[in-house]
Every structure is written in C-alpha cells, then in structure tokens.
Amino acid sequence: MIVRSRTFKGGVHVPHFKESTESRPIKSTRLPSTVVVSLHQHTGAPCEPLVRVGDQVKVGQKIGDSQAALTAPVHSPVSGKVVKIGPYLMSGGVERPAITIESDGLQEVADTVRPYGSLENLTRQDLINLIREAGIVGLGGAAFPTYFKLTPPPGKKFDTLIINGSECEPYLTADQRIMMERPEDAVLGARILMKATGVKQAFIAIEDSKPEAIAAMEKAVSKAKGIQVVPLMAKYPQGAEKQLIKVLLGREVPSGGLPVDVGAVVSNVGTAVAVANTLKTGMPLIERVVTVTGRPLKEPSNLLVKIGTKVSDLVNECGGFVREPAKVIVGGPMMGIAQFTLDIPVTKGVSGILFLDADETSLEEPGPCVRCGKCVENCPMRLLPLFISQYADAGRFDDAAAYGALDCIECGTCSFVCPSRRHLVQSIRLAKAEIVARRRKK
Amino acid sequence: MSVNQFIVSSSPHIRSPISTAVIMRDVIFALLPASFAGVYFFGTHALAVIVTGVATAVISEAIIEKLTHRPVTVGDFSAAVTGLLLALTLPPDLPLWIVAVGAIVAIGLGKQVFGGLGHNPFNPALIGRAVLLASWPVAMTTWRWPITEAPWFGQDFDVLTSATPLAAMKLSGVKTPYLPLFFGSVAGSIGETSAVAILLGAAFLLLRGHITWRIPGFYILTVAILSILFGQDPVFHILAGGLLLGAFFMATDYVSTPVTPLGQAIFGIGCGVLTVLIRLYGGYPEGVCYSILIMDAATALIDRFTRPRRFGEVKHSA
Ligand code: SF4
Ligand code: SF4
Numbered sequence: 001m002i003v004r005s006r007t008f009k010g011g012v013h014v015p016h017f018k019e020s021t022e023s024r025p026i027k028s029t030r031l032p033s034t035v036v037v038s039l040h041q042h043t044g045a046p047c048e049p050l051v052r053v054g055d056q057v058k059v060g061q062k063i064g065d066s067q068a069a070l071t072a073p074v075h076s077p078v079s080g081k082v083v084k085i086g087p088y089l090m091s092g093g094v095e096r097p098a099i100t101i102e103s104d105g106l107q108e109v110a111d112t113v114r115p116y117g118s119l120e121n122l123t124r125q126d127l128i129n130l131i132r133e134a135g136i137v138g139l140g141g142a143a144f145p146t147y148f149k150l151t152p153p154p155g156k157k158f159d160t161l162i163i164n165g166s167e168c169e170p171y172l173t174a175d176q177r178i179m180m181e182r183p184e185d186a187v188l189g190a191r192i193l194m195k196a197t198g199v200k201q202a203f204i205a206i207e208d209s210k211p212e213a214i215a216a217m218e219k220a221v222s223k224a225k226g227i228q229v230v231p232l233m234a235k236y237p238q239g240a241e242k243q244l245i246k247v248l249l250g251r252e253v254p255s256g257g258l259p260v261d262v263g264a265v266v267s268n269v270g271t272a273v274a275v276a277n278t279l280k281t282g283m284p285l286i287e288r289v290v291t292v293t294g295r296p297l298k299e300p301s302n303l304l305v306k307i308g309t310k311v312s313d314l315v316n317e318c319g320g321f322v323r324e325p326a327k328v329i330v331g332g333p334m335m336g337i338a339q340f341t342l343d344i345p346v347t348k349g350v351s352g353i354l355f356l357d358a359d360e361t362s363l364e365e366p367g368p369c370v371r372c373g374k375c376v377e378n379c380p381m382r383l384l385p386l387f388i389s390q391y392a393d394a395g396r397f398d399d400a401a402a403y404g405a406l407d408c409i410e411c412g413t414c415s416f417v418c419p420s421r422r423h424l425v426q427s428i429r430l431a432k433a434e435i436v437a438r439r440r441k442k
Numbered sequence: 443m444s445v446n447q448f449i450v451s452s453s454p455h456i457r458s459p460i461s462t463a464v465i466m467r468d469v470i471f472a473l474l475p476a477s478f479a480g481v482y483f484f485g486t487h488a489l490a491v492i493v494t495g496v497a498t499a500v501i502s503e504a505i506i507e508k509l510t511h512r513p514v515t516v517g518d519f520s521a522a523v524t525g526l527l528l529a530l531t532l533p534p535d536l537p538l539w540i541v542a543v544g545a546i547v548a549i550g551l552g553k554q555v556f557g558g559l560g561h562n563p564f565n566p567a568l569i570g571r572a573v574l575l576a577s578w579p580v581a582m583t584t585w586r587w588p589i590t591e592a593p594w595f596g597q598d599f600d601v602l603t604s605a606t607p608l609a610a611m612k613l614s615g616v617k618t619p620y621l622p623l624f625f626g627s628v629a630g631s632i633g634e635t636s637a638v639a640i641l642l643g644a645a646f647l648l649l650r651g652h653i654t655w656r657i658p659g660f661y662i663l664t665v666a667i668l669s670i671l672f673g674q675d676p677v678f679h680i681l682a683g684g685l686l687l688g689a690f691f692m693a694t695d696y697v698s699t700p701v702t703p704l705g706q707a708i709f710g711i712g713c714g715v716l717t718v719l720i721r722l723y724g725g726y727p728e729g730v731c732y733s734i735l736i737m738d739a740a741t742a743l744i745d746r747f748t749r750p751r752r753f754g755e756v757k758h759s760a
Binding site: 012014015093170242246252253254255256257325326327328329331333334335336337338339340341354356360361362363364367368369370371372373376377380381382383384386387403404407410412415416417418419420421423425426429 | 448449450451452453454455456457458460461462464465515518520558559560561652654696697698699700701702703706745749750751752753754755756
C-alpha cells in the first residue's frame with residue numbers, strides 16, 4: 001500500500017500550546033482516598049454493579065458489567081470498601097450511576113489478575129475476549145468499546161490497522177509522552193490488535209511536530225513485521241478517524257458509514273498500550289494517562305491517573321492554581337466539554353483536563369456571517385457550515401440534513417476560523433440531534 | 443472554589459485571532475499602496491477624494507445605525523473599506539460633494555437597506571460608483587494626466603484632460619505601453635492605475651489567507667484568454683483599467699460573492715467574460731464594475747448549485 005499524501009484537504013493550523021507538558025515525563029499520582037467509578041464510561045449500554053455497599057474490593061476486581069452487546073466492564077482501581085452506589089455528577093453535567101470506593105491504601109491485587117502469556121499462544125477470539133474483559137475502550141476520547149470495533153460485521157473484512165498517535169488537539173500531550181516512554185508497549189499493542197483483527201499491515205500515524213515520538217516509535221517498530229510509522233503534517237483535525245484513513249489509504253469512509261466499510265480499523269495509541277499492558281500483566285484498564293494543563297496551574301503535568309480520581313485531586317497533583325481559572329475543560333480546547341465543577345471523576349475517555357484563565361476565555365458575541373468562506377475552505381468534511389447552521393437556527397432541519405449536517409464530525413474547525421465568532425458547531429450539533437431524533441420517530 | 447464560577451460554553455474553546463475587524467483592517471492596509479500611488483500620481487485632490495470617501499462612509503454608517511436604533515458597527519472597519527474602495531474607483535478630480543454622495547449611497551443603498559454587514563447582495567462600493575456614473579456621467583468620465591507626466595506640455599497641467607488607456611484603445615486604437623500601465627503613470631481612477639501597487643496589496647491579502655486566488659485567478663485568466671481569442675493584447679487588457687483592483691479587491695468581497703470553491707471559479711470566469719464583452723462591445727470603455735455587479739446578482743444561485751461533494755458522499759447518478 002502506498003502512502004499517497006501526508007495530509008488531508010481542509011483543516012487548520014491551530015496553535016499547539018503543548019510546550020508546558022510535552023517534555024514532562026508521565027508522573028504517577030498519589031493514591032486517591034476515594035475514587036468514583038462510573039458504571040457508564042463508554043459508548044453503549046451502562047454496566048450493572050457487581051458489588052454492594054460495604055463490600056471489600058481489590059485492585060483489578062470487576063465491579064460492573066452488563067450483558068448488553070455494546071458495553072465494557074469496569075474494575076476497581078484501588079483496594080478498599082464500597083461506600084456508595086448511585087448517581088453521580090459526571091463530565092458535562094450529566095448524572096451517571098457510579099460506585100464510590102474508599103481506598104484502604106494497601107492496593108491488594110485481585111487474584112483474577114494474572115498475565116495472559118505470550119501473544120503466539122492466544123487466538124484471535126482469545127484476544128477479543130481479553131480486551132473486552134479488561135474493559136478497554138478507545139482512550140482517544142470517544143470511549144467506544146474496543147472489542148466491539150475489532151469484530152467486523154458479517155461480510156466485511158479489515159485489511160489495515162491504523163494506530164492513531166497524531167494527537168492533534170492543542171495542549172494535549174498524553175499520547176506523545178506514551179509514545180516516547182513506552183514505544184515497545186505501543187508496538188506490542190499494535191501487534192495484538194493486528195492479530196485480533198486479522199490484518200497484515202499497520203500504520204502508526206504521528207504528527208510531524210513530535211519528532212521525538214516519531215523517533216522512539218520508529219526504533220520500536222524496526223523489528224515488527226508489517227508495521228510502519230508515518231509522520232503526518234501537523235494540522236487539525238489530523239487525528240480524526242476519517243481523515244486519517246483518507247490520508248493513509250486514500251480511501252473515503254462513505255457518508256453514514258464506518259471505517260470497516262473501507263477495510264480499516266483505527267485505534268488510539270493509548271488504547272494499544274492499554275491492550276499490551278493487559279496482556280502482559282492481566283491488569284484490566286484501571287488507569288490512564290491524562291494531560292492536566294493550562295496557565296492557571298502551577299505545574300502542568302502528564303499524569304498516570306487511576307480511573308475515578310476526582311479532577312480536584314489532579315489539581316493538587318499539579319501544585320494547585322497560581323491564577324484564577326475561568327474555564328475547566330475535559331478534553332482538548334477544540335472538542336472538549338466545559339465543566340461546572342471540579343468535583344467530577346476521571347473516566348476512561350478523559351485524555352486531558354484543561355484550565356483556561358479569563359484572558360484566554362473569549363466571550364465575544366457572534367456577529368453576522370460575512371460569508372468569508374473560511375468555514376467552507378477549512379471544513380475537513382467539505383461541508384458548508386455557514387448554511388447548515390443558518391438552516392439549523394431557522395429550524396429548517398430537512399435543509400440542514402440535505403446540506404450534510406449528519407456528516408459533521410464536530411471537530412470545531414469552522415467555529416475556530418469564523419471571524420464573526422459564530423457558533424457554527426454548536427448549532428450544527430443541535431441540528432444533528434434534532435435530525436436523528438426525527439428519523440427515530442419515523 | 444465555589445461550584446458555579448466556571449464559564450460553561452460550547453466547544454471550541456479557542457478561536458482564531460483573525461476577527462472580521464482584523465480582516466477589514468488588513469484590507470485597508472492592502473489598499474494603502476494603491477492609495478499612495480494615486481496620491482503620488484494625481485496630487486492632493488486625490489487625497490481629498492480618499493479622505494472624503496472614507497470619512498463619509500464611516501459617518502453615514504454610524505448615523506444610519508443610530509437612527510435605526512441598531513448597534514453602531516463602524517469598529518469593524520467595513521464601512522471604511524467601502525469608502526476607501528469607492529474612492530479608489532473615482533476620477534481624481536471628482537468634486538468632493540459627489541464623492542460624499544457616492545459614499546452615502548454606497549453605505550445607505552448598498553449596505554444598510556439590506557440590514558448591514560453580511561446582508562448586502564451587491565458590493566456596496568460598486569453600487570455607489572454605479573449610481574454616480576449614472577447621475578454625473580461627465581464628471582465621472584473626466585480624466586487627466588498624472589501630475590508626474592504632465593509638465594512636458596508646459597501648460598497648466600491640472601486642467602489637461604486625457605482619455606484613459608482603455609478609452610484611447612476603444613476610440614482611437616492607441617495602445618498605451620506596458621511600463622506606464624504597470625507603474626500607473628496613466629490617466630484613470632485614483633486607485634486603478636498602478637498595477638504594481640495593487641499587486642503588492644493583493645499579495646499581502648493572499649499571504650494572510652484573507653482571500654484565495656480562485657476568483658481573481660479565474661477572472662484575470664478569463665480576460666487574458668478571451669482577449670487573445672478576440673485578437674486583443676492580453677497584457678494590455680490585464681493592466682489597463684480597473685481589472686486588477688476589481689479582481690483582487692471587489693470580486694473577492696466576501697459578502698456578495700460565492701463561498702463554494704467551484705462557485706468562486708464560476709464567479710471569476712463570469713466576471714471575466716462580462717468584462718471583455720463590455721469592454722469590446724459595451725457603451726463604456728470599462729466593464730469591471732458592471733460585470734462584478736451582474737455576477738453578484740447570481741451569487742445566491744451559484745452557491746446553491748455548486749455544493750462541494752461532501753467527504754464520503756457517494757455520487758448518485760442522476
Ligand atoms: S462543519 Fe463539522 S466537520 Fe466541518 S468544520 Fe465544522 S465541526 Fe468540523
Ligand atoms: S467563517 Fe463565519 S463569517 Fe465566514 S462564511 Fe463561515 S460562518 Fe460566515
């Protein structure tokens with residue numbers, strides 16, 4: 001397969017803001033005194049609790065699971081006592097069922113946690129099972145259950161695995177650090193995912209603004225067969241699944257379709273490392289790397305965080321605030337979600353916590369669309385954001401749909417470039433929700 | 443840390459620093475070389491025309507918005523751009539009161555009646571110019587030699603009138619050489635004569651990413667190709683008259699031109715065809731102003747029928 005081009009059409013060069021954390025090694029956090037483990041931290045059906053209030057749990061013990069097709073179990077990241085099971089306020093102000101565990105500080109490991117042995121001895125189905133049992137979901141932010149992605153629907157086949165290490169969101173450096181510090185595990189993860197999907201070829205895509213990560217990964221893949229590191233132009237949204245596939249394979253995922261429709265499966269590099277970790281140690285997904293950053297923090301850091309740790313605890317790990325934060329964002333500045341409170345726990349899909357101060361938080365009122373065409377020029381899905389949002393604002397959802405509202409990947413590029421500060425993605429997102437709701441009714 | 447002190451708004455949480463005001467300010471910067479060239483060649487009255495155009499446009503926008511109880515938006519510099527563009531398309535000796543009328547018309551009729559910035563279907567500056575041309579045709583077509591050239595004649599050069607290169611070509615078949623056309627030492631509108639000054643400003647806008655090459659590129663290319671087909675000198679037609687100013691600064695007006703890439707190409711080609719036809723067969727020697735206004739009228743239609751193929755969109759055979 002020939003790598004035809006190193007970037008896609010559209011997109012925008014956003015400022016990176018990665019300087020404050022990209023050279024900081026991943027730091028393990030202190031054991032939190034309590035963790036709040038959401039029973040619904042993935043795309044799909046929520047888990048049922050497998051423990052009761054008062055139960056003792058150990059590290060890696062499965063505490064929630066479901067029979068539903070699209071789900072991922074959750075495990076205790078600490079040893080200690082279950083003190084509460086019930087709804088808890090999560091990212092974005094939504095309440096989710098969650099299990100609160102008080103740590104006993106001993107970190108006793110559950111006896112179900114045992115290494116799985118070597119990759120050679122495991123079948124494709126073994127691997128898919130172990131990935132499911134480990135509760136692994138996409139760690140890039142989408143939190144889609146990984147095992148589900150690995151099984152192609154009947155009649156379809158994968159031929160290429162893409163490991164996404166592009167990390168195009170400004171400020172975030174978790175994946176970059178992972179590739180610099182654990183390149184061997186990333187490659188092992190890629191090999192596992194290749195075997196689990198039955199593909200012979202894999203690409204590891206990294207933006208060319210991260211030369212150290214590229215060098216580390218290139219060294220690590222030198223012995224692996226069929227895996228190739230591909231530097232890509234640093235441009236937002238380079239890490240978007242459809243754009244990656246287009247860049248690397250020259251194939252366009254059809255509108256309304258999935259990567260598997262063009263034979264591709266895309267997995268975040270952090271996910272690959274999590275898979276490798278589970279194979280080697282048997283430990284399910286109970287922690288992840290989170291970039292906690294922004295001007296208000298004393299020491300912006302890349303932290304290895306136990307799932308369920310509260311954001312307020314992470315602020316302490318970063319030395320607290322040196323200036324007043326005006327905005328808290330879970331995720332990156334382009335697609336992340338602003339929060340009301342620091343009292344929310346980290347879930348599997350949280351790749352970053354970003355604090356902005358008042359100066360960085362623009363609250364400019366939108367002006368009229370001047371039809372500059374910048375949103376059109378830069379939309380990576382080649383949509384006409386100005387018209388979709390105008391239709392959405394006017395309640396003309398059929399027109400919004402006809403103009404491709406459902407193809408919008410909500411990357412935020414259009415709003416970013418709009419000189420009139422119009423809320424384009426916001427209204428397109430509303431239109432999408434409305435269109436989907438109406439289609440369901442029919 | 444109290445709970446409700448954080449700002450909660452929708453992503454993206456960072457915005458490009460390029461605001462509408464920044465773009466308009468840059469357009470003004472980009473027009474400065476052409477403005478300086480105009481003042482250099484035509485003297486202080488040209489400067490007075492420019493100042494009058496800009497000031498009247500800004501003041502009338504503010505007054506109209508005040509009278510209609512809308513927020514005053516002169517801070518976005520778009521009125522200043524309109525006034526400046528209008529002035530640059532006017533003859534250097536035009537009486538200042540006519541300039542002022544033109545600016546009021548441009549803002550009032552060209553922009554504010556439609557609801558202000560973003561809503562005008564036509565380029566406001568060109569509306570102003572078109573109305574002036576219809577109302578004061580003589581004053582609007584009275585040209586003179588640049589002051590830098592006239593002294594040879596040993597007369598009071600201020601009153602010397604001259605045909606523009608296009609008029610000279612059309613009426614008597616006299617072709618002005620390239621070099622004066624390029625530098626601007628020819629009779630013409632204040633900001634239209636110096637190709638080099640316009641190109642300098644255009645390069646700045648292209649580099650800043652405020653305009654793309656599509657509309658001006660297709661416009662100029664079309665004029666060149668058609669000139670050749672009609673047995674004319676393409677270089678002359680590109681350098682003479684208001685083509686360059688029109689192509690880079692009027693036909694790229696955001697509000698009144700298409701936003702789709704294909705639409706922009708069609709728009710440029712349309713302008714080019716109309717310009718050549720008007721120049722060769724129309725009643726005026728110059729066709730840039732009208733060709734752009736005519737294409738402006740087609741913009742909504744063009745946008746509707748030139749939707750790009752969406753990413754992953756499967757082509758339906760019709
Ligand atoms: S319309 Fe959607 S896909 Fe296009 S730039 Fe805007 S957010 Fe991104
Ligand atoms: S970027 Fe903003 S102002 Fe420009 S066309 Fe799009 S919506 Fe209109």
